[in-house]
Amino acid sequence: MCKSSRLQKSYAKIIQAVTELIDATDDINRITVTDIVNAAGLTRPTFYACFRDIPSAFASSARERLDKAFDGFDLSSFADEADPSMRMSAAFKSILDRLERNAGYFTKILNGPGCQMAYEQIVSFVSNRLRNHSPVSAALNNGVxxxxxxxxxxxxxxxxxxxxxxxxxxxxxxxxxxxxxxxxISYASRNGLGTNIDDVSRLKTV
Amino acid sequence: MCKSSRLQKSYAKIIQAVTELIDATDDINRITVTDIVNAAGLTRPTFYACFRDIPSAFASSARERLDKAFDGFDLSSFADEADPSMRMSAAFKSILDRLERNAGYFTKILNGPGCQMAYEQIVSFVSNRLRNHSPVSAALNNGVxxxxxxxxxxxxxxxxxxxxxxxxxxxxxxxxxxxxxxxxISYASRNGLGTNIDDVSRLKTV
Incomplete structure (x- = not known):
């Protein structure tokens, strides 16, 4: 879907309209395709050329917001640290600060009709990051x-x-x-989450 | 909610009615409180004495089905095995065989209005099992x-x-x-999922 460059522009307009409508409403179940195309200045057929249904559009909006929250962070740059979890933590804090500003938005998405599709988009996004751009990529690509x-x-x-x-x-x-x-992430990938806390007590003081 | 024994009986009747309605329908968004109380032989106030709304009733139905799938399995009995993951695997196969018979049911639940609440019920159920009745309970209770x-x-x-x-x-x-x-479960808790596959090649042959 949305392969032509014209449709790609429409796709971006729809995502922006959907995201703004979700931000503005108290009940995302009431958002209709008509609301979305009116806000985007497009037609219903254009919406359906880009999305199968409203839940798909909600899920794509969520993925776009997540993508923006991760923008600029390449977690794999911490792969060579002695304890990558501590440096990775600083990057995650910045990402979480961005997500926190949209807490209401994500709560609506996950309590709405796009819940399952949104989870699929989010998990797949995070999974790709872990596999290709994280300190544990090499370990997980050669793991059990x-x-x-x-x-x-x-x-x-x-x-x-x-x-x-x-x-x-x-x-x-x-x-x-x-x-x-x-x-x-670090201990599930290396050593195990059951690693005794006495062995890593320095973690508490960082 | 549902603290009196009379309400507990009503609760069980509602869960049974909800579960049967979900099994029978192609569109769980159309299931109403009226459908549920009619099928259960109860009244709307009784429904609302037990559940806040339909998504909550769907989520409780899912948890009940999960509980039945796990019935009879105490995974902690494998805690002393040299490689608990291999013995645990046999128990999980039996549980998954039961869940597989209800694949359509769980698909409807997770694509329906109770998605988020159902996930909360399921994750909390599995989490309690891991923490209290699994081969990795001791490790995770003393972990990082x-x-x-x-x-x-x-x-x-x-x-x-x-x-x-x-x-x-x-x-x-x-x-x-x-x-x-x-x-x-085993490697996230002990050794890490990035444990090199060559070191555990025997896993492949079990």
Whole structure:
């Protein structure tokens, strides 16, 4: 879909309109295709040339916001650190700060009709990052499971930690969550999450 | 909610009615509270004494089905095995065989209005099992992250592997998926998923 450059422009306009409509509404179940094409200055056939239905458009909007939150961060640059989880943590804090500004938006998306498709987009995005641009890419590409399996399972864990935090009114700081996510990724990939805390007590003091 | 024994009976009747309605329909968005109370032989106020809304009832139905699929399996009995992932795998195969019979049901739930709540119920169920009744309970209770954090993140990974498999028309056998899930849980908890496959080549032949 949206292969021609004209349709690509329409796609971008629709995503922008969808995102603004979600930001502005209290009930995303009421957003219609007519609302979307009116806001984008397009027609219904153009919408359906780009998206199968409203849940798909919601999910693509979520992926676009996620993409913007990650923009500029290449986590793989920390691969050579002695303890990559600590440096990765700083990058995640910046990403979480961006996501936090859109907490209401993501809560609406995940409680709305695009929930399942949004999770698929988010997990696939995070999984690709883990597999190709992270300090654990090499390890997971040579690990005990096919890399697409381990990367998407870890990505689902990271997505869960983040979305639960966003929806539960952020009970811990972005810094603390960034640290937990980095430790989860690093230790699930290397050494194991059951590594005794006494062996890594320095983690607590960083 | 549902604290009195009379309400508990109503709760069970509602769950049964909801589950049967989901099994029977092609569009769970059309299921109404009236449909549910008619099928259960109850009244609308009784429904609202037990559930906040339809998505909550869908999510509780999903958790009940999951509970039945796990019935009779205590994964912690494999904790003392030299390689618990291989024995755990046999139990997971039986559980996945039960879930597979309800693949259509879970697909409807996760594409329906109870998606987010159903995920919360499922991840919390799996997380509690991991934390209290699994071969990795001891490790995760003494690991690098608070156990509720590592257990729910791993549980989200397991949930993702299983629900994607159910919704994608089961591309691999229950035996192969059970093996992948067991390896994911074992290695994320101990040694790390990036453990080189050459070091554990015996896994492939079991």
């Amino acid at each position: 499971l096919p890399p697409e399996v381990s990367c998407s399972a870890i990505a689902a864990g990271v997505t869960w930690m983040t979305t639960q935090w966003l929806m539960q009114a952020r009970p811990i700081s972005t810094q603390d969550l960034a640290k937990q996510i980095s430790i989860f | 992250l608070p156990p509720e954090v590592s257990c729910s993140a791993i549980a989200a990974g397991v949930t993702w592997m299983t629900t994607q498999w159910l919704m994608q028309a089961r591309p691999i056998s229950t035996q192969d998926l059970a093996k992948q899930i067991s390896i994911f």
